[in-house]
Amino acid sequence: MENLIGLLVASPLLGAGILLTGGKRLDRVGHWLGTLLALVSFALGVALFANMLGKDADDRGLHSHLFTWVPVGGFRADVGFQLDQLSMTFVLLITGVGTLIHIYSIGYMEHDERRRRFFGYLNLFLAAMLLLVLADNYFLLYAGWEGVGLASYLLIGFWQHKPSAATAAKKAFLVNRVGDIGLSVGIMLMFTTFGSFAFADILPKAQEASTTQHATVTGIGFMLLLAACGKSAQVPLQSWLGDAMEGPTPVSALIHAATMVTAGVYLITRSGAIFNAAPDAQTAVVTVGAVTLLFGAIVGCAKDDIKKALAGSTMSQIGYMIMAAGLGPIGYVFAIMHLVTHGFFKAGLFLGAGSVMHGMNDEVDMRRYGGLRKYMPVTFVTFGLGYLAIIGFPGLSGFFSKDKIIEAAFAKGGTEGWILGCCALLGAAITAFYMTRVMIMTFFGEKRWVPDADGHEPHPHESPSSMTIPMIILAFGSVLAGGLFSINSSFVKWLEPVTGHSEGDSPVSAGTVTAGTMVALVIGVGIAWAMYARRSVPAVAPRGSLLTRAARRDLLQDDFNHVVLVRGGEHLTRSLVYLDHSLVDGVVNGTAASVGGLSGRLRKLQNGYVRSYAVSMLGGSAVLVAATLLMRAV
Amino acid sequence: MNPANYLYLSALLFTIGAAGVLIRRNAIVVFMCVELMLNACNLAFVTFSRLHGNLDGQVIAFFTMVVAAAEVVVGLAIIVSIFRSRHSASVDDANLMKL
């Protein structure tokens, strides 16, 4: 069975290799090949899953060492895989949702002449993401971490001819690189502390290390948090996610909703032992999570671009997960559970958004939608189920997972628990508001669409079955997953051997929390209904309040980045270029010029007159003779 | 006769030669003055040879004559070719050897 783990990664990697180097010959079959290899990977995942279920809960980990990557002195980085319950959960999510999105893309990208390359990139992403979750050491995890960054870069900028897409891709990569500093410094700290990169060497010793090296362990925690912030679009490194929506919609669904952006949650959960030993780092994690869940929700309320509204929502939902992961053993399991259910419903929502755009000539402004439920019934229903799931409608996936996180937040105890719990509740209310807003603006009310710039009137229509089938499957997931996971606490039992679990000590009962979330839900939906369903939606965005305007601009974070980093950086590099030329080079050229100047003066002595040379010769000889005589005399 | 007198004569001849090189413009005259200086040296060498009672000085005097002869050959050729091209034997007119 161990050998299959390698194949799991190799299959999509092979696909990427073939599709990206195969040339035009493969244009006709490329998308099928890519989908097939994703499916193979999924099948392998299911086989491994079945095998794992057959074993005892404590004996489920599989390990496979392929080769030593970098052996230098005490530095040993291996290429080895570790498949335990946590990795397994991710493998199924990645390959499952990944395969569905491959299928969806066959239809969505049908008219794109570079479809083969698109599938190559998608396969590359799958391989890198699987590498990330299967690695048995941090060094290899880093490779996968950067690999998904590359795939994300390539896919966001897939429509490279659009300058906005190219810029967004670059921005995503750069912001992620800032986060990567965290991961690389974290890995270096691990090496200097533990002398290894392997999970097996580091995690069991984390507690012991924190007694003698407390500051270092806390430092590792902070560095991993920085990494997670970059990849999972958490404040303060969240700015790239909204722009990343420039990529094709399947990419947004797969990478920027269901899988890659949750890598930060994986990292924190995987490194749970380190965070458990570093309470300060944990506090930072929950703070980041809580801030982001509100931040993303507020941004999501103000966006008129359907994908950007969903992106704000993704940010906010991942905020929930990060917060849960920061709660320690109370929250790890629920972070992952929410991650999986979110993977279903958010992927479904994005695919739904893609379907809407597909039928609307790629229009993304929700103010130009309206009343689409009549034209796109399948999309409407699947999107609607995703909507109900995300707002936490009782009985659907989101209800179970989000509710548990809110409970866990209260269970943290003390003032901290109250603050986090209230933030989470507030977030739930805002989620209900902005998702209802999206729903109403898109599918209800009167139609508001207008001809596009070329004068084409959109003819909304349902998408082909290659697109609707994945949406239907994901809708089933959105409805059922949460319930299935909660029956008999099966998900908790499944993950507990890896992440550990404790109930915590909640000051409020579970029933009270559920009641609280219901109230929040009703308030959120009610306000949205009052604002968007009772009144007609203006086709041009009103000016809005100060907060709305700020939220439209991502709460001015981009402006801050622009002024401080972009402008500041430009000035810095420009002045450095100037200094390099005038100062560093100036010293050199100055020396050269002064030597030249001096020789210019001296040159005047060479006047070409024989007799003046003769005088100097005579004078020189006289001086020599005199000097000799003088020396003799002394 | 006091050998010192030969040395005085040598010094005098050398000074006349040096002054001639410095003062006169005509290349031929300058050239003759150079010869005068060389011969003044020869006189000194021979005198010293006599004074010290060995032949070193005389040997060197012969060397000097050979060098002087070679110099005349080259030098006169240069002067003649300069005169041909510039119609002047003035050393001040031939000042092209500068940067």
Added chain:
Amino acid sequence: MSFPLLTVTAAVPAVGAVVTAAVPAAKRSAAKYTALLFSVATLVLAIVALVRFDPDGDRYQLTESHAWIKDFGLRYDLGVDGIGVTLVALTALLIPFVMLAGWHDADPLEDVNPNRRWRPTQGFFALILLVEAMVVLSFEATDVFLFYIFFEAMLIPMYFLIGGFGDRAHAAGEEEAARQRSYAAVKFLLYNLAGGLIMLAAVIGLYAVTAKQLGQGTFSLQEILAARGSGKLHIETSTERWLFLGFFFAFAVKAPLWPLHTWLPNAMGESTAPVAVLITAVVDKVGTFAMLRYCLQLFPEASKWATPTILVLALIGVIYGALLAVGQRDIKRLIAYASISHFGFIILGIFAMTSQGQSGAALYMINHGISTAALMLVAGFLITRRGSRLIADFGGVQKVAPVLAGTFLIGGLATLSLPGLAPFVSEFLVLVGTFTRYPVIGIVATLGIVLAALYVLVLYQRTMTGPVKAGIEGMSDLKVRELVVVAPLIALLLFLGVYPKPVTDILNPSVKHTLSDVHKTDPKPALEAKK
């Protein structure tokens, strides 16, 4: 006596240079093929040397030793350690690609009178071979003076390559191009000559010290090391420092280390892309290589004394080079500044004095050679097609020439050290190696990876993406010859990125020797150290 493999490896390109130069003026392509043949033969010999080198054997292998000028203790001593033999292989590997990439760079313009004995092509290829021979010899020499000779002599062919063969296309017109080219060549020569002369003084100083203490002066690395090991030779602290500085200055100019770097952007900017590769991927490596071999081995105490200063300069180089690369408007100058940043990393690794740092630095030399070659050569193809090196003149290239854009991106990704491509391994090793001993410097150097992403991606975005700019529409994609140049380099980048073990296995023992020369051991992990 065994077959003098090292001598032959250096002699083949030298002979090749003479033969190529002798090819008649009219038979230009014959000259090219001759040169290519000789460079491939050198590559074969270098691979043989690599295979015959036994990583677990003696420190210096394949040694040859002959007395040269007995009275001055000059010897013709050759020998390679693991680092030397891999760098010889790198040099031999890159030269054929450099030649293929520059296949038409030295073709005379059509308006030149064919009757004239005008042979730029022969000259170009002969000079490249000459540089190769000298670089190979300086990697192989184990006699300080012998090394010095080739270290300096390689400036002459390089001077002519920079000054004589510039880009055809120049925004400022032919006359201005020639002026800037000769400025760059003179600057290159003077900088390196100044460094070399200071080194010469130190070389003579070293000789004087050995002559005084051992009775017979010597330049032989092994003899000096053995004498110091046995206690016969003891260099006084202040003398050692002065001698170290003399050597280091020369190497720092060549490497180049901030603030001695300003010749590099000019030289790389004005020369053709293959020559720029020759400068940064081959010739400059002699500088960093010599730091490892001569500075650390001959002057271990002085090296440790100078370490803090050098580390800070290297760190400045890392950040400064990257920031300047961001601010460049010229593709080749951008790559030149990126190289300055990378050389900062290499020097950082060398002077961190840890096995990770030094193995990483040695590996970095190889990887940087390959990755810069890939990026620069593709950039050269791009520049030749458009007739401009200004970034602003490009845009949307990927639309018309996707393969070119793709290879350019891979070269760029290698430059920004993406995992999976070779430079990542070495850069991470250097960072870890630095971090274990100097955490603050290690962390600041990590900023370099963000800046690297910035300059690479900005370059890619401005040239390759967006709408197709005027002047780009008709651009052709890579030709077969160009693919033959780029594809193997990319394959090698991928291979060494995934499986660098064959190379690190050769490098590690040499690094171990060097570290024991300077009496340094790796710091223990904090958790073990406590116990």
